[in-house]
Amino acid sequence: MKLGIGSGSTIVYAVERIVEKVKEENLKLICVPTSFQAEQLILDNNLTLGNLTTCPQLDCAIDGADEVDSNLNLIKGGGGCHTQEKIVASCASKLVIIADYKKDSIRLGEKYKKGIPIEVVPSAYTPVGERIKRTLGGEAHLRMAKQKAGPVVTDNGNFILDWHFPDTVTDWKQVNTEIKMMPGMKFALSFKSKEAFLK
Structure with a gap:
C-alpha cells in the first residue's frame, strides 16, 4: 500500500x-x-x-x-x-x-481566525495580495516568522499570504479558481475533501 x-x-x-x-x-x-x-x-x-x-x-x-x-x-x-x-x-x-x-464549523472562518493561507512566489506577494483585496475583498497579510527576521518561507522556498476574507464569501470553488489564475500564485486555500x- x-x-x-x-x-x-x-x-x-x-x-x-x-x-x-x-x-x-x-x-x-x-x-x-x-x-x-x-x-x-x-x-x-x-x-x-x-x-x-x-x-x-x-x-x-x-x-x-x-x-x-x-x-x-x-x-x-x-x-x-x-x-x-x-x-x-x-x-x-x-x-x-x-x-x-x-x-x-458551519462555514469557513467561523473558528479558524488566522485567515486562509495562500502560497506565492516571493516576488509576487505584493501584487497578488493587492489583486486579492481588489477582486475578492478582505485583507491579505504576509506571514512573518517568529523565530527569525523576515517572512515565513515554505519548504518550496515561497512566501505565505494569510487572507482574511469578508463574510460575504461563500462560493469557495469560484474563489479558489480566481486565486489560482493569478500570476505568481502557487497554491491556495480551502480544498474540497x-x-x-x-x-
Missing part, C-alpha cells in the same frame, strides 16, 4: 496507529510525506519512506485540517506546507482528513 502522510498534530496520532497496524498485520507500506515534518515522522517511526517520483499514484492520503465546514470545504496550510499537501492529496485515490470537533472524518 502507498500512503500519503500529512502534517500537523493529529497526524502524529494517526501514524502511531499505523505503526501498530504495520506490526500486527505485517503490512507492506510506503509512506510519502507532504512536508519536512511528515518526513521526520515517517523516519522516526521506522516506516518506509517514499516520494512522488517513485510513487506517483497513492492508495490513500491522510492529513489534518485547520477547519472543516458543513460542505467539507477545508482550510489547510496553517503549518505552511499546503502546496505539498495538495499535490500529495491529488495523487491519492482517497483522501482522509483527521480533525477533532474543534475544527468542525473527498472524505472528512471528524475525530
